[in-house]
Amino acid sequence: MKPDALRGHLDALLLATLDGRQLHGYAIIEELQQGSGGALDLPTGTVYPALRRLERAGHVTSDWSTVGGRKRRTYKLTQAGQRALLAERSAWREFTTVIDGVLGGGGKWAQT
C-alpha cells in the first residue's frame, strides 16, 4: 500500500486501536501491524507525534509506567476521544461510500 494513502485517516486508526484498552506507542504499532496482516507498518516518527497531537487535542491521555526497567507511556481514550472515534467511524463510512460511488458507479455505467 502506498505509504501516504493514510493521510487524514491515521487518527481514526489510532483511536480505534485504543478503544477499550490501554496501550503504549510501541504496542500500538505492533497491534496495527498484526491487525492488518502486515499491511500497516507505521514508523515511530509517524505514530509518536500523532499520539501527541491526539493528546493535545484532548482525545487521549497518557501515563508513565515502568515495565522491566523500561519506561512506557501508555495512552487511553478520553470521553472526547470516544466521541471522536464515533465521528471518525462515520466519516470513514461516508468517505468510502462517496469514493466507491465514483469509482464504481459514478461513471458511464450509472444506470440509476
Added chain:
Amino acid sequence: MKPDALRGHLDALLLATLDGRQLHGYAIIEELQQGSGGALDLPTGTVYPALRRLERAGHVTSDWSTVGGRKRRTYKLTQAGQRALLAERSAWREFTTVIDGVLGGGGKWAQT
C-alpha cells in the same frame, strides 16, 4: 467531509471520471459534484493542477477545442491511464479492506 481526506485518492477519482469519455476540467468538477450527491466540491485550484500532473505522468492527454467562443481543454485517458485506473481501483479496495479491518474488527472484538 473533511477537505483533505482525499489525499492520495484524487487521481483515482479523476481517472474514473474520465473512463470511457472525454471531458474538460470544469465538466469533471461538475460530474464529481453530481456523481457524489454534492459531497465532492473540488476547487479548480485542486483539479486543474491535478490534471496537469496526470498529463505529465502520461495518464491522460489533452486537446483544445472551442465551444461557443470558450476554449476548453478536453482530457481523455491514455492506455497507461486505463492501466493506472485499474491499479487505483485495486489499491482502493485494498486500502478500504485494511482500514475497515482496523476500524471495525481489528480491535478488541476480533473474534476470528
Added chain:
DNA sequence: GTTCATAAGTAGCTGACCTACATATAGCGT
C-alpha cells in the same frame, strides 16, 4: 456596463506524514 455562469489557470501556504537520526535499557552471545 455590470453581474453571473462558464472556463482555465497560477502563487503561495499549510501541515500531515515520512526519513533519518538520537537516546536509553535489558538480554543474549562470545
Added chain:
DNA sequence: ACGCTATATGTAGGTCAGCTACTTATGAAC
C-alpha cells in the same frame, strides 16, 4: 567487557498534495 538485537520513546527536517485566494477571459442576461 563488548557488541548486537529487541524494546521503547522521541526530535529535526523535508516533501508534496491539496487548499485558499487570486487572475484572466468570453458570452449572456439584466
